[in-house]
Amino acid sequence: MREVWITGVGVVSAHGLGSHALASAIRDGRRSLTKLDFPTEGFPIREGGLADALDPEEFVTKRKDLKLMSRDARLAVAAGVLALRDAGLEGEAGDDLGLFMGVGPEKGDVSDLVPAVAASREGGRLSIPAFAARGMELMNPLASLKTLPNMPLAHVSIRLGAMGPNLALSPDERATELAMEEAEAAVAHGECDRALAGGADCLTSLSGFCLAWRHGRLGPGRPPGEGAALLLLEAAEVARARGARPYRAEDLPGPLAPWIGFSGAAHPAICRAAELALGGRA
């Protein structure tokens, strides 16, 4: 088994972009919660951790790619680019770069279906013949491609040219913890020399929030959040050969959720990124 180092950290959260922003916000004790950007009258929670600092256009090669990307995918792509940049491997990670991600549940955007459903009503009921005749053509043909939970991984692979071993596990933080373990095992066992591992999720959209609330993932001290973190895992012998230094972890001062929100499948990866950001490089 090979020793595995973490040589790059890419993170996007309510505390900003990158490991330095995350570490300094934690050290400063900053609380980065703001009002949710959907109607919250009567809701049990009205604040969340939004990754407002993200400008997705900065991280895609073609602006039109954004049309196909959900919020989760935009967060993931940014985290992937930042991780390779942090490791000094942007554009040089090799096409056997592995990709192991925890992804959130299927979160359809209801607005994609509203015109189709509106055109398919007959007498207050949903009419399938009316859907076939009038509703279907009003569906966003790209909606399913945005909805598929593995699309964050797909977009990261396309952006970074990652063709290595891969996993997209769903639907919550346990999936991400497992994905990160599997990435470490893949590098340790020689399936690939480098792998990005982490997660992406958005619980600050209406559907993301409602799903998380229904499943008991949110509550007092656990407002919704969004974000992504991808860590570059590298075989120590490979990293050493290029003069890279590994990150070391430092304990967090406490749970992150009250400060940046709980971000579902992204959360364990963001917490790990925070530990590494605080610890810095060895």
Place this chain on the structure above:
Amino acid sequence: MSERRAVITGWSVLSPIGCTRESFAEALLGGRTGAAEVRAFDASGFGSRVAAEVPGFSMAAHVGAREVGDVADRADRKAEFGLAACAGALDHAGLAEAPAGREGRWAISMGTGLASVVPREVERDMVPFVLDDGNHDLRAFARQALDDRWSASRHRTDAVNEIVAAWTGLTGPSASHFSACAAGAQAIGQALRWIRRGTADVVICGGMDSMIHPFGMASFILLGALTTGNDEPERANRPFDRERNGFLIGEGAAALIIESEEHARARGAEVHGEVRGYGTSVDAWNVTAPHPEGKGARLALERCLADARLAPEDVGYINAHGTGTELNDPIEAGAIRAALGPSGAGVPVSSTKAAHGHLIAAAGALEACVCLVALAEGALPPTLNLENPDPACDLDHVRGAARQSRIEVALSNSFGFGGQNASLAIGRPR
């Protein structure tokens, strides 16, 4: 230290051509198809009205006395298929629950797909909130979504993992793979990894899916992916044929019990096959179209062969992804030729999707079971409706009827939207 082998001691399918191992094998080798006009809903106005459905399915008939509790609130149609398949595979393997103290040595790895939506859910969750001006009453919708009447909570991707864990008492790793059409194969590949590394002794693995509902079919129709051969459903899907026009949507599930060889031998279990190798890749190209040179597919095949320590000439059969779409088939054929090289050019290939349909997230698991049938029966199932092979898909096609051939190893390909690819090597028991 020698590598731990991953043997298959139980398997079960819920498929449009059979819900028992025997009926599935008979239909597969007999060249029968489950393709028919859609029965699940009135699809008469749809551009594609053909599907391969699992007829007369009742989960209760498959799970026996196992506790399913509030399953209707936690599981949709695909999950019910998944539970039925897991129950069948556990029964076939002669396993019921993890022995006390060994719970952490049992694991589960299942591939799953998008929500199996029924129209009444959309009717209840959306219709009341669509305003006459075509907008949506977001506030009213959100208030309902937060209470217990929102159907989305019924579609959890890991519902089957949780229920099967409760059945068996397993506490080892639980993975819910979401990699579109590669999910079922990746779930089995993960099981191989866990057995080899010593993470688990027993892994329940497979895949499940059902997209034969108005919104599922509509999403594929809008992408131009489904067959439009509505006039002759049984001849609609034509993998590798010049006249291919899209894939046949299917539904169902398959589950396998994979054990370490020593665990299986120690309990005297019958071994039906072995997962010899697994290769995976991402196209890193496009979310729907395959890499134009088939690079991702070739990498998955090459990695699988290397992982299994097999030479191309060791391969006796390939169950292709073979969707019958314009793009997939020639690119997959090229990838097979490139990965296997000159010595692999004569390897028999078929796609069985014209028989059982494309089971999406369950496809890789069901097609691993196709390989088990081929190994056990000494017969390779044919590609149905392959009358005029496309020269761009130049392979040794098994067509017309099953081909008698005793083989040692079969490969199975699965390629998904998003570019994730997986190849499995399934071998005869050694």
